[in-house]
Amino acid sequence: MSxxxxxxxxxxxxxxxxRHGYQHQGITTGGPMDSHAFHWANQLLxxxxxxxxLEITFGMLELRAxxxxxxxxxxxxxxxxxxxxxxxxxxxxxxxxxxxxxFQSPRSGLRAYLAVHGGFEVKPVLGSCATVSRExxxxxxxxxxxxxxxxxxxxxxxxxxLDARVPGWAVPDYQKPLxxxxxxxxxxxxxxxxxxxxxxxxxxxxxxxxxRMGYRLAGSPxxxxxxxxxxxxxxxxxxxxxxDGNPIVLMRDRQTIGGYPKLGCLSTLxxxxxxxxxxxxxxxxxxxDVGEAEAERLLFNRxxxx
Amino acid sequence: MRIEALNEESCIVYLGETIDEAVSARVTRAVAAIxxxxxxxxxxxxPSYTSILVCYDLTRIDRFGIRTRLRRALxxxxxxxxxxxxxxxxxxxVYYGPEVALDLADICEHAGLSPEEVVRIHSExxxxxxxxxxxxxxxxxxxxxxxxxMSRKSTPRLKVPSGSLGIADTQTAIYPSSTPGGWQVIxxxxxxxxxxxxxxxxxxxxxDRVRFRPISREEYRELGGRFDxx
Numbered sequence: 001m002s003x004x005x006x007x008x009x010x011x012x013x014x015x016x017x018x019r020h021g022y023q024h025q026g027i028t029t030g031g032p033m034d035s036h037a038f039h040w041a042n043q044l045l046x047x048x049x050x051x052x053x054l055e056i057t058f059g060m061l062e063l064r065a066x067x068x069x070x071x072x073x074x075x076x077x078x079x080x081x082x083x084x085x086x087x088x089x090x091x092x093x094x095x096x097x098x099x100x101x102x103f104q105s106p107r108s109g110l111r112a113y114l115a116v117h118g119g120f121e122v123k124p125v126l127g128s129c130a131t132v133s134r135e136x137x138x139x140x141x142x143x144x145x146x147x148x149x150x151x152x153x154x155x156x157x158x159x160x161x162l163d164a165r166v167p168g169w170a171v172p173d174y175q176k177p178l179x180x181x182x183x184x185x186x187x188x189x190x191x192x193x194x195x196x197x198x199x200x201x202x203x204x205x206x207x208x209x210x211x212r213m214g215y216r217l218a219g220s221p222x223x224x225x226x227x228x229x230x231x232x233x234x235x236x237x238x239x240x241x242x243x244d245g246n247p248i249v250l251m252r253d254r255q256t257i258g259g260y261p262k263l264g265c266l267s268t269l270x271x272x273x274x275x276x277x278x279x280x281x282x283x284x285x286x287x288x289d290v291g292e293a294e295a296e297r298l299l300f301n302r303x304x305x306x
Numbered sequence: 307m308r309i310e311a312l313n314e315e316s317c318i319v320y321l322g323e324t325i326d327e328a329v330s331a332r333v334t335r336a337v338a339a340i341x342x343x344x345x346x347x348x349x350x351x352x353p354s355y356t357s358i359l360v361c362y363d364l365t366r367i368d369r370f371g372i373r374t375r376l377r378r379a380l381x382x383x384x385x386x387x388x389x390x391x392x393x394x395x396x397x398x399x400v401y402y403g404p405e406v407a408l409d410l411a412d413i414c415e416h417a418g419l420s421p422e423e424v425v426r427i428h429s430e431x432x433x434x435x436x437x438x439x440x441x442x443x444x445x446x447x448x449x450x451x452x453x454x455x456m457s458r459k460s461t462p463r464l465k466v467p468s469g470s471l472g473i474a475d476t477q478t479a480i481y482p483s484s485t486p487g488g489w490q491v492i493x494x495x496x497x498x499x500x501x502x503x504x505x506x507x508x509x510x511x512x513x514d515r516v517r518f519r520p521i522s523r524e525e526y527r528e529l530g531g532r533f534d535x536x
Binding site: 020021022023024025026027029125126134135137183185186230231232233234235236237238255256257258264265266267268290291293294296297298301306 | 310311312313314315316318323324325337349350351352353354355356357358359361364365368369437438439440441442443444446500502507508511512
C-alpha cells in the first residue's frame with residue numbers, strides 16, 4: 001500500500017537519520033534538517049528511531065492514501081489539511097483509503113515532517129535512504145530524486161488508529177526570536193576579539209541563500225585574519241566565514257571538507273532550530289560550552305528514548 | 307598533536323600545520339589506529355591534509371571519554387610507527403590525448419614544454435592521496451612537479467567530464483563524476499573511480515600511492531574510455 005503523490009510540492013524529500021560512515025569518501029550525510037521534529041514524529045508512532053519520513057520544505061505537497069494508517073506531523077505548520085479539514089501539527093492523525101492530504105504554505109516554520117506508522121519502506125543506498133540530490137544518492141529511486149508527481153510512497157497498512165501528541169514543553173515556537181549557542185572552535189583564535197564581539201552582540205538575518213547545504217546569514221561582517229586554511233573536515237553546524245565576513249552555517253548536505261576559516265559550531269539541536277527559519281528571520285548568538293550542548297542533547301535523547 | 311572539541315558529537319585532531327608527506331603519513335597512521343581502537347564509538351572519520359574530524363556516538367561516549375580514548379589510540383599508533391599499515395600503490399591508466407586533455411596546450415605554453423615532456427613529467431611522478439572530498443570520491447593528490455604546476459582556470463568549467471585528471475598548482479585531482487570545476491584538465495582515466503556496489507566504494511583511499519600509466523587511444527577505448535561529456 002502507498003501514498004500516491006498528486007503534487008510533490010516545492011521540495012519534498014525522503015529522509016532518515018542520514019548516511020553515516022562514508023564521509024571519508026567525500027559522501028555527505030544528508031538526514032533531517034530539523035532533528036527535533038524528525039525524532040518526535042517517529043516517537044509519536046512508536047517507530048524505530050531512524051525510520052524514513054518525508055521532509056516537506058515550504059509545502060504544496062498533496063498525497064492520496066491507498067490504505068488505512070496513522071501519520072504524525074511535526075515541525076513547521078504548513079497549513080496541512082485532510083480532505084479539506086485543517087490538521088494540527090505535533091500530533092498523530094488517522095488516515096483512511098482515498099483520503100487526500102494537502103499542504104499549503106508556511107504559517108510558522110519552514111519544514112514539516114510527515115511520518116507514517118512503521119516508516120516509509122524505501123530501499124537504502126549505503127545504509128540510508130536519505131535523499132542527497134547533489135550526490136544522486138537515496139530517495140525513492142536510490143538516485144537522489146526529490147518527490148515527483150505519480151511517485152508511490154510505500155507503507156504497511158494499520159487498521160487501529162494511534163493517538164498521541166507531543167507534550168507542550170517540546171513544541172517549539174518558530175516565531176520567537178532565535179538565540180543560538182555557539183561553541184567557539186576551529187580557527188576562532190584567528191578572528192580578532194572585536195570580530196567575535198561583533199558576532200555575539202549583533203543580530204543576523206537569514207538570507208535567500210539557504211538550502212540543505214548551508215544557511216547564508218547577513219549582518220555586521222566578521223572578518224578573519226586568514227583568507228583560507230588547509231582543507232579540513234566540516235562538522236555539522238559549523239560556522240564558516242568567507243572573505244566577505246558573512247557567516248554561513250553548514251547544514252546536513254554540506255561538503256565533507258573545506259578550506260574556509262570557521263569560528264565554531266552550533267549544536268545539532270541549534271542547527272535544527274535554524275533550519276525552521278526562512279529568509280528575513282533574525283538570529284543572534286551567544287557563547288556556549290560543549291558540556292552545555294552535550295547535556296541538552298542527552299536530555300533530548302533521554303526524553304525520546306534514543 | 308592537538309585534540310579540540312567542536313560540538314557535542316565531534317572533535318578534530320590536528321597532526322601538523324603544513325601540507326607535506328610526513329604530516330600526511332601521520333594522518334594515515336592515526337586514522338588506522340583510531341579505527342582499530344575506537345571502532346563502534348565512531349560515526350564518521352574525515353581525514354584531510356593535516357587533520358582528522360572525529361564524529362562519535364554520544365549515546366556511547368562523552369566529550370571526556372572520547373578525548374582519553376583518542377589520545378590513547380594516537381599514542382599507540384605513533385609508538386607502533388605505522389607497523390601493520392602498508393600503503394597501497396594504485397596504478398591508473400590515463401589517456402593524455404588531445405580529445406580529453408582539454409587544457410594540455412595551455413599547460414605546455416605556461417610551462418614552456420612540449421606535450422610529450424608534460425605527460426612524461428606528470429606520469430613519472432609518484433603521488434600521494436592527501437584528501438578525499440568536494441564530491442564523492444574526489445581525490446586530492448600531491449605533489450605535482452613544479453615544472454608543470456599551473457593555477458586553476460579563472461573561469462571554472464560548468465562541466466568537467468568524469469574521469470578527468472586536473473592540475474591546480476602542485477596538486478592533481480581526479481573527477482570521479484561530472485561536476486563543475488576549475489582545474490586544468492590534462493587527461494582522462496577510463497576507469498570508474500567510484501563503484502557504488504563494491505565494499506570499498508572508491509578506488510583510492512587517503513594515504514594510498516597513485517601512479518599514472520600513459521595509455522594509447524586504442525587502450526583507452528578498450529578499457530571503456532569515452533570521448534563524450536564535453
